[in-house]
Amino acid sequence: MASEHHIPLNEKLLRRGRMPNGAFADVLSPLSEIPMLLTLDQLRPNPDNPRTSRNPKYDEIKASIHSRGLDSVPKVTKDPDNPQDIYIFSDGGNTRHAVLTELYAETGDDRFRCIQCIVKPWPGRLHCVIGHLAENDMRGELSFIEKAFGIEKARVIHEEQLGRAVSQRELAELLKNSGYPVHHSNISRMKSAIDLLYPWMPDLLNSGIGRPQVAQLLALRATAEKAWQSFSQAGAVPPERDFTAVFGEVCRGFNSPEDYTADLFEAALMAAIQQAMPGHVLTGDIRQAASEQQAENNQPETVVAAKKPVSTPAEKSLRNPRPAIADTPPAAPETTADIWHIPALQDDIEHLQNIAFRLSYTLAETTGTEHTISEDPLYESAGYSVLPAPGNELLAALCGSGNDCVISTLIGSPDPFSSVVCDDKTALNYLRLLRIIRRIRELQRQSYGEVSA
Structure with a gap:
């Protein structure tokens, strides 16, 4: 005990505190967001992350982290049911976790092992799944089938919590209230893709084909099945033949993305159905009928950015280059509430800058000046920058690099020979962008205030 009194006070203050024994020794979930230095040994990828494919920008992200470190602080959480730290x-x-693990293994540099994180209160497994959906979808990094499985996982967790089945409209309402709106008809299409297509052609779906191609396949299947049922009722189909098996065999032949085209698939499906009906000749165009059905059932997808549909390598080479983050523009707001509401999952500077960039790119397309818009990830920016060009003055003004021209762009002039620069839909997008940038600036002011305090 005598030696204890001779230990300098500053050394005592730097000693690690005692941890309580028993169940209280476990690290508890914080009540609010707190910064914390964590090691790679304490971090794990989220097992419910809907994204399963390798990030196409993996090498670019790795080079960036190797040279500059992390640009943003990762947000983590802790499941209170997990006794481990x-x-x-x-x-x-x-x-980022995979990149840091790889860099630490290659270099042994401790800056890749110890990571400054923001620890959030445990939101529950369901909200973690939806959070990952929103984050990946906003960056355009989710394929249609990954999104489908993510939403299906959210449905399963929600049903387990409620102890009953959940309708597609209930699920759509849950996703909307959580900041990830998806139309219920699109949820139905995703469920059909999982049940009717994925068992037969997983490689094709995992390759990244988008909603239009999936909708076309489902429409072809529905039309062909309707024709099959008509022939079955007429006695033209042998009772031992099953449509699901016939359709599945055709799908297996087009499981590779290099082999699939809509024309060849339809021809093979027609041939397979014809072979199952000896003595009868099929006429008409199944795909034409399917296209008409698809047009009747077409509904909007999520309002968050999504990956642009991918089909064949030839189609990829024909695409016009444009920023990947803006491949699918955000849906135009329809009401004042749509303009002003900011979902909780997106209410931070990084997410809002991402939205502002996509909105500005979409607006610039209406005047043919999208080539002047660039993403600006700097913390103090509005999310984008603008090169001077006729037609983009308002976009430049909103991000702080131009002159005030709100009246001339949004309202027009009384001159009978002049016209309003933008239509009502574009005006609503400008108002939405105005709201987003107002919130970005508000969060930036709060952040600077906290630092100065």
Whole structure:
């Protein structure tokens, strides 16, 4: 005890505190977001992350982290039911974890092992899944089938919590209230893709084909099945033949993305159905009928950015280059509430800058000046920058690099020979962008205030 009194006070203050024994020794989930230095040993990828494919920008992200470190602080959380001192990523971050693990193994540099994180209160497994969906979808990094499985996982978790089945409209309402709106008809299409297509052609779906191609396949299947049922009722189909098996065999032949085209698939499906009906000749165009059905059932997808549909390598080479983050523009707001509401999952500077960039790119397309818009990830920016060009003055003004021209762009002039620069839909997009940038500036002011305090 005597030696204890001779230990300098500053050394005592730097000693690690005692941890309580028993159940209280476990690290508890914080009540609010707190910064914390964690090691790779304490971090794990979120097992419920809907993204399963390798990030196409993996090598680019790795080079960036190697040279500059992390540009943003990852957000993690801890499941209170897990007794170990393990944290999982709450909103994306799995790619960064893989890169840091790889860099530490290659270099042994401790800056890749110890990571400054923001620890969030445990939101529950359901909200973690939806958070990952929103984060990955906003960056355009989710394929249609990954999104479908993610939403299906959210449905399963929600049903387990409620102890009953959940309708597609209920699920759509849950996703909307959580900041990830998806139309219920699109949820139905995703469910059909999982049940009717994925068992037969997983490689094709995992390759990244988008909603239009999936909708076309489902429409072809529905039309062909309707024709099959008509022939079955007429006695033209042998009773031992099953449509699902016939359709599945055709799908297996087009499981590779290099082999699939809509024309060849339809021809093979027609031939397979014809072979199952000896003595009868099929006429008409199944795909034409399917296209008409698809047009009747067409509904909007999520309002968050999504990956642009991918089909064949030839189609990829024909695409016009444009920013990947803006491949699918955000849906135009329809009401004042749509303009002003900011979902909780997106209410931070990084997410809002991402939205502002996509909105500005979409607006610039209406005047043919999208080539002047660039993403600006700097913390103090509005999310984008603008090169001076006729037609983009308002976009430049909103991000702080131009002159005030609100009246001339949004309202027009009384001159009978002049016209309003933008239509009503474009005006609503400008108002939405105005709201987003107002919130970005508000968060930036709060952040600077906290630092100065």
